[in-house]
Amino acid sequence: MKKHWHWRHLEETLARGLMLLSFAVVAVSLALILGTVMARGLPSLDWAMLTQSPKGGYYLGKEGGILNAILGSLYLAGGGTLLAFLFSLPLSLYLQTYVRRSSWGHFVRLGLDVLWGIPSIVYGAFGFMVMLAIGLRASLLGGVLVLALLEMPIMTRAMDEVLQMMPEELEQASLALGATRFETALRVVSRQMLPGILTAVLLAFGRGIGDAASVLFTAGYTDRLPTSLLRPAASLPLAVFFQLGTPYPEVQQRAYAAALILTVLVLIISLGSRWLAGRLGQFVVK
Amino acid sequence: MEPHIQVRNLSVWYEGGHLALREVTLDIPRRQITVIIGPSGCGKTTLLKSLNRFLELSDGTRLSGQVLIDGEDIYAPGVDVTEIRKKVGLLAQRPFPLPMSIYENVAYGLRIHRLKKGRELERAVRHYLEVAGLWEEVKDRLHQPASRLSIGQQQRLCLARGLAVEPEILLGDEVTSALDPISAQHIEKRLLELKQDYTIVLVTHILRQAKRLADYVVFMYMGEVIEAGPAAEVFVNPRQERTRAYLEGQF
Numbered sequence: 001m002k003k004h005w006h007w008r009h010l011e012e013t014l015a016r017g018l019m020l021l022s023f024a025v026v027a028v029s030l031a032l033i034l035g036t037v038m039a040r041g042l043p044s045l046d047w048a049m050l051t052q053s054p055k056g057g058y059y060l061g062k063e064g065g066i067l068n069a070i071l072g073s074l075y076l077a078g079g080g081t082l083l084a085f086l087f088s089l090p091l092s093l094y095l096q097t098y099v100r101r102s103s104w105g106h107f108v109r110l111g112l113d114v115l116w117g118i119p120s121i122v123y124g125a126f127g128f129m130v131m132l133a134i135g136l137r138a139s140l141l142g143g144v145l146v147l148a149l150l151e152m153p154i155m156t157r158a159m160d161e162v163l164q165m166m167p168e169e170l171e172q173a174s175l176a177l178g179a180t181r182f183e184t185a186l187r188v189v190s191r192q193m194l195p196g197i198l199t200a201v202l203l204a205f206g207r208g209i210g211d212a213a214s215v216l217f218t219a220g221y222t223d224r225l226p227t228s229l230l231r232p233a234a235s236l237p238l239a240v241f242f243q244l245g246t247p248y249p250e251v252q253q254r255a256y257a258a259a260l261i262l263t264v265l266v267l268i269i270s271l272g273s274r275w276l277a278g279r280l281g282q283f284v285v286k
Numbered sequence: 287m288e289p290h291i292q293v294r295n296l297s298v299w300y301e302g303g304h305l306a307l308r309e310v311t312l313d314i315p316r317r318q319i320t321v322i323i324g325p326s327g328c329g330k331t332t333l334l335k336s337l338n339r340f341l342e343l344s345d346g347t348r349l350s351g352q353v354l355i356d357g358e359d360i361y362a363p364g365v366d367v368t369e370i371r372k373k374v375g376l377l378a379q380r381p382f383p384l385p386m387s388i389y390e391n392v393a394y395g396l397r398i399h400r401l402k403k404g405r406e407l408e409r410a411v412r413h414y415l416e417v418a419g420l421w422e423e424v425k426d427r428l429h430q431p432a433s434r435l436s437i438g439q440q441q442r443l444c445l446a447r448g449l450a451v452e453p454e455i456l457l458g459d460e461v462t463s464a465l466d467p468i469s470a471q472h473i474e475k476r477l478l479e480l481k482q483d484y485t486i487v488l489v490t491h492i493l494r495q496a497k498r499l500a501d502y503v504v505f506m507y508m509g510e511v512i513e514a515g516p517a518a519e520v521f522v523n524p525r526q527e528r529t530r531a532y533l534e535g536q537f
Contacts, residue, residue, distance in 0.1 A: 167382065169378065169380065169382045170382050170384070170385070172340070172343065172378070172382075173378065173382045173383075173384060173444070174384065174394075175340075175343070175371065176338065176340070176371055176375065176376040176378070176448070177371065177372070177375075177394065177395040177398070177447065177448065177451050178368040178369065178370075178371040178372030178373075178395070178398070178399060178451055179368065179394075179395075179398050180368055183398050187394070187398075188384055188385065191384075191385045191386065192385040282431050283385045283386050283387065283431045283432075283433065284385050284431075284433070285382065285383055285384070285385050285432075285433045286433060
């Protein structure tokens, strides 16, 4: 009896140890990444980087900043997310309301999951090919379209999961009071789902703003600020990529500063929407 | 007195052709508590849900016959289903507060039916919370999320919310089965008070609860109404053998 208990005790300690180890690996990697980016990026981070676009010779270590890439990334990911949202919301509602768990529903979900798994460079190549065919050059518009394509499966599946958590009784509670389906959707379902939908949008935005491969051919790169949908647009991931690729240490250091800006940008948006989701979520019924 | 609800030859089939109600004919008296009893799967809840047209929320349900409320068939073409559900309130088995504050939960129905606004709305919310016996417990936190209330309080909130749209009939589907004994007692007490103004139809599988509440009893078995009558008669002196067997606990 006592021996038996001993084994179980050991097992428990071992399991707990393994889980702690996993946590430690994740936490240390995160700390190392943030630490490296900060240690290398902070020294060369200055006001000019945030407020100026690259002047001549910037990539040789001369003056300027990466406002072009900051704005470009925000436009690209913002536009892509907005466009993806316009398709993802109806699509996830369709999945939830009409096809549910039918075989067609399974097929659509499988398709979305496959799309989710496709490497972004493939999206980039595909987008580039289509753009060639219709005569669209590398541009903000091209980047937005490809990012929307990249983000849509993620957003749709995330929303789909959220909508599946909607308790049927909640809808019935509203209908039982003599509400119409539209009133129920507008005043009850949307309130219940809003925090989850926000999270889905954020997840997709995070993937979009951090992606370099899909915008490489489709949005191109430029030192100018993005002013037109039909002109190329810079992006932060590519700014990091190009600057790291130069042989000059000070330019490489700026790459880390750009990475830091990208990280902080994502952090601000993620914390902000978490706060918002928390505020909206306090009324959610569990 | 004319019965408030008249069910005429009502049959209900669920998806796949399963017959849940067979030719049910029944009169439900006005301003009394009618309790539907019977073993599980006998069609109690189906009958209840036919009274506020909730059956049509499930796909593939078919129905024949009539349900008359104040002499009007609620299944007749052109009848506004939201009007029916406003008139016939439903208290569910498990309370489900809407994802909003305590105040807004009660105000919701008043707002969608445009019954009250401004000061009048505030007064009405207070009134129905009082009727449901919840006001004293929530008056200082009306704007907090309703989901933070205890489950017993949530059920009383659902009662207040249902009464706020000014129904004439109140349906209850095993309304105390998710509650602790004290909260259950609370709800029973409210129902006994409310029967002065409302026609109440309850489904329960707790025989003792049926005896405490019922003025009129309906016994169902295998989708049919076996016996219906005043509580004093049915409980003390059932006419049907199957009713007697059920009351003696033989099911």
